[in-house]
Amino acid sequence: MQRRDLLKTLAVLPLPAAAQYAARTRGLPPLTIRDVKVITTGAGSNYQWVFVKITTSEPGLYGLGSASNVNHAFSVATAIEKHYGPFWTGKPADRIEDLWQITNVRGYWRNSAIHNNALSALDVALWDIKGKRAGMPVYELLGGKTRDAVALYAHADGRDMQQVEENVRKYMEEGYRHIRAQMGGYGGGGMIPPGQGSRPASGFSGPAFDEELYMEVIPKLFEHLRVKVGTQVKLTHDVHEHLTPTGAVDFAKRMEPYRLFFLEDPLPPEQIAWFRQIRQVTTTPLAMGELFTSPLEWVPLISERLIDFVRNRLSQTGGITAARKTAALCEAFGVRTAFQEGGDNDPINQLASYHVDLSIPSFGIQEENHFPPLVHEMMPGTAQLKGGYLYGNDAPGLGIDINEAMAAKYPMKQPPGADNWTTVRGVDGSMVKP
Numbered sequence: 001m002q003r004r005d006l007l008k009t010l011a012v013l014p015l016p017a018a019a020q021y022a023a024r025t026r027g028l029p030p031l032t033i034r035d036v037k038v039i040t041t042g043a044g045s046n047y048q049w050v051f052v053k054i055t056t057s058e059p060g061l062y063g064l065g066s067a068s069n070v071n072h073a074f075s076v077a078t079a080i081e082k083h084y085g086p087f088w089t090g091k092p093a094d095r096i097e098d099l100w101q102i103t104n105v106r107g108y109w110r111n112s113a114i115h116n117n118a119l120s121a122l123d124v125a126l127w128d129i130k131g132k133r134a135g136m137p138v139y140e141l142l143g144g145k146t147r148d149a150v151a152l153y154a155h156a157d158g159r160d161m162q163q164v165e166e167n168v169r170k171y172m173e174e175g176y177r178h179i180r181a182q183m184g185g186y187g188g189g190g191m192i193p194p195g196q197g198s199r200p201a202s203g204f205s206g207p208a209f210d211e212e213l214y215m216e217v218i219p220k221l222f223e224h225l226r227v228k229v230g231t232q233v234k235l236t237h238d239v240h241e242h243l244t245p246t247g248a249v250d251f252a253k254r255m256e257p258y259r260l261f262f263l264e265d266p267l268p269p270e271q272i273a274w275f276r277q278i279r280q281v282t283t284t285p286l287a288m289g290e291l292f293t294s295p296l297e298w299v300p301l302i303s304e305r306l307i308d309f310v311r312n313r314l315s316q317t318g319g320i321t322a323a324r325k326t327a328a329l330c331e332a333f334g335v336r337t338a339f340q341e342g343g344d345n346d347p348i349n350q351l352a353s354y355h356v357d358l359s360i361p362s363f364g365i366q367e368e369n370h371f372p373p374l375v376h377e378m379m380p381g382t383a384q385l386k387g388g389y390l391y392g393n394d395a396p397g398l399g400i401d402i403n404e405a406m407a408a409k410y411p412m413k414q415p416p417g418a419d420n421w422t423t424v425r426g427v428d429g430s431m432v433k434p
């Protein structure tokens with residue numbers, strides 16, 4: 001090739017990324033956080049969603065993050081308005097890691113739920129901004145896709161074994177390969193009906209949890225399911241911490257014949273040291289994490305290989321930055337992720353998890369969560385569920401926006417029962433972990 005032709009070829013090649021970035025930002029002042037706006041909404045239902053919209057010094061460039069916490073929504077909103085927002089305003093929007101670190105220690109005490117909600121919202125919004133600035137979806141910034149879509153597990157429930165079986169089949173027909181099976185919600189199968197059982201006079205008369213009953217009934221449900229629907233479908237079950245530690249050890253062993261994909265939250269966070277005992281007696285795979293707020297909880301479980309899946313919720317544990325570090329730790333120790341996405345969760349948190357899920361080799365599964373049409377209209381870009389998979393779009397950033405006028409039409413209200421759903425009791429009226 002002639003030198004002249006070579007120069008011509010070079011002239012039409014795209015600029016290297018650093019030069020492109022420099023060209024795009026030449027003459028502009030460094031990107032700073034201009035304003036932190038808290039957006040709350042009930043989204044036409046009983047949702048308790050708290051979002052942050054971080055606007056920057058670049059006109060039109062903003063990011064969205066989730067600080068949702070169904071049990072403390074108003075506290076979180078106030079914390080961001082009064083404490084975190086003013087702290088972040090004026091700081092460089094490009095320095096995600098640095099801002100994460102200084103925010104984490106800003107209040108001196110760390111690893112609390114409300115603090116982590118604020119930290120997560122900041123983090124996710126800054127990744128959204130960085131993606132938009134780069135013109136790439138966030139998963140590209142995290143290393144690109146390691147899979148084509150994000151597999152989900154669905155929630156099948158029912159009042160009896162036949163109804164649970166029907167619902168499992170329904171999800172299998174939709175394409176789900178992973179299905180959680182419960183029978184009457186959390187603790188279901190172990191509930192003594194209201195007024196029944198041997199109860200103290202004038203005491204608690206509601207549905208009462210009984211450990212023995214639960215440990216007898218639930219293995220029978222899974223025996224039924226394996227006989228009827230076969231071994232191909234991957235089943236999970238959520239204990240939701242109802243058991244005593246020894247009960248959890250026994251129950252995990254009793255469930256072994258039904259080859260679960262995982263047994264979720266067999267223990268409350270206060271008793272995680274008992275995972276060692278469960279590991280010694282059974283190969284039932286274990287999942288834990290939706291109640292975690294601190295690395296002091298999940299790091300030992302992962303590094304000692306005491307669980308198989310970590311179930312952290314991104315908006316409770318520090319957002320994308322924390323999730324990718326946790327995923328890297330999982331990768332080193334052969335643990336997988338199963339990020340939490342319960343029904344109170346929101347589309348921004350769901351997409352934040354999605355971008356991490358798509359890019360990590362330690363991905364295991366993500367929890368299913370679907371939204372009514374109104375939410376898809378209010379938050380364009382909300383991820384789509386199809387055939388047991390979650391699909392985002394390839395728009396730069398997270399790929400989601402919010403119609404603020406529409407969100408304002410549905411003010412966030414305290415839903416009835418929001419403060420007492422976690423209260424479970426036994427026949428004598430004593431509390432059981434929720």
Ligand code: MG
Pocket residue numbers: 238240264265290
């Ligand atoms: Mg759970």
